[in-house]
Amino acid sequence: MRKPQALFLAFFSLIFSSCEKDPPLNKPGSNETINEWTMTQMRQYYYWTEKITQKNDYQLAPDLFFKSLLFQDDHYSSILQTLNSDTYGNTLTNTFGFDMVQLQNQSETIQLVTQVVPFSEGDLMGLKRGDSISHINNEPIDHSNLKSLLSKSLLLPTMHLTRNDGKIFHLPSSYISQPVLYTAKLISSSPTVGYMFLSQFDFSGAYPLLEAVQNFKSQQAQELIVDLRYNPGGQVAFASFCALLLADIKENDIFAKYQGNKNIKNREDSFATALQGQPDGYSFSAKDVLKQGLHLKRIYMLTGSNTASAAEMLINGLKPYVDIIQVGDKTFGKDMASTTIVTPEDIRGTERAWHLIPMIYKIYNKVGQGDYSDGIAPSKVTDEFAFLPLVPIGDSRDPLIQEVLQTINVKNILAKGAVTTIEPTPTLKPKYIGSSYQEMPIVVNKPIKSEN
Secondary structure, X not given: OOOOOOOEEOOOOOOOOOOOOOOOOOOOOOHHHHHHHHHHHHHHHOOOHHHOOOOOOOOXXXXXXXXXXXXXXXXXXXXXXXXXXXXXXXXXXXXXXXXXXXXXXXXXEXXXXXEEOOOOHHHHHOOOOOOEEEEEOOEEOXXXXXXXXXXXXXXXXXXXXXXXXXXXXXXXXXXXXXXXXXXXXXXEEOOEEEEEEEOOEOHHHHHHHHHHHHHHHHOOOOEEEEEOOOOOOEOHXXXXXXXXXXXXXXXXXXXXXXXXXXXXXXXXXXXXXXXXOOOOOOOOOHHHHHHOOOOEOEEEEEEOOOOOOHHHHHHHHHOOOOEEXXXXXXXXXXXXXXXXXXOXXXXXXXXXXXXXXXXXXXXXXXXXXXXXXXXXXOOEEOOHHHEOOOXXXXXXXXXXXXXXXXXXXXXXXXXXXXXXXXXXXXXXXXXXXXXXXOOOOEEOOOOOEOOO
């Protein structure tokens, strides 16, 4: 049986135009030849193909021409060029092992660490979630310079963080493989409530997640909290893997429907079909995963503005089948899938290949729910930054976890006063999330044309 086209997520970013001299017009590798080919591809596949206007500026650099075609509401389509180092997505978490947010009160800005990757240099040095940072690379942080300081830091071999107590963390730049499952544990025994924090969707976390689920089963967990508040997405196949392990679904239930323009066929994927997009080296079958699963009819999902892409697909895709109780803040709002189209050799000649990454599909669930470009709103809104100090991930004092426990009415946790409630700090409000954050685009292989 032939393996279906894989769904996967990857980091991409915009690039700058090439400074190399262009070949003559109408020759392979010339701007005109590449741009004419680009126009053809975009008219065929681009979700907003009807918004493309006729262009006469085919001599533009290919990246500028591509961007000139984009619909004004399209914030995701991008283009990159082979061997251009600027096209790879560096973030604080995958480069220095932490992330942060800036808050504003009446008199000052406050920079708080929100995530520290387990076993990263920062973690080993004692950097903690909730730590307040005053300087980056010896420069004081204010309300206007955080974004630029973070952007500059991603280009440096070392980043120097100064905590408010004066301790300096020297964090070397490196590729940091973030664990998918930070923690999985019981946070209540009456009823039995399990908790897990998923940082991203990647099959490197498949076996740890399987082990955690088996532990929950052996302890007869009745309720489950899945923390996705900093999850930017990842492999759609792993999102399906999570769904099959956790929820009371069937392997052939529809996970996602993809709707494109009039030129390409719409498609739909079951959970089993989506799982078959798992990367080489993994061979999970939907039937076997279901046998090992929890089969929950209700799941509590913790979300925030950094919950994006395949993480949002998981929430939306499970809604027709189980009771998803979403707690926290509105999600990022990535409800589209893209494809990657590469300039063929007869078009690019000896020039480096251009990779077009246009949005081609809107994503819906089995019953047609979708269109969440403004984010998926929780049923119970809880702002974690209104309750300070931030506590460690998975701590039962966390305001989002407390909201769930109160909803479940966990008597042994709440009634006995075992948890110290953190008081809200209403003078603080989130100003903006650090510029390191980057959602992971949902990418599908080139779709099939409609038979019109």
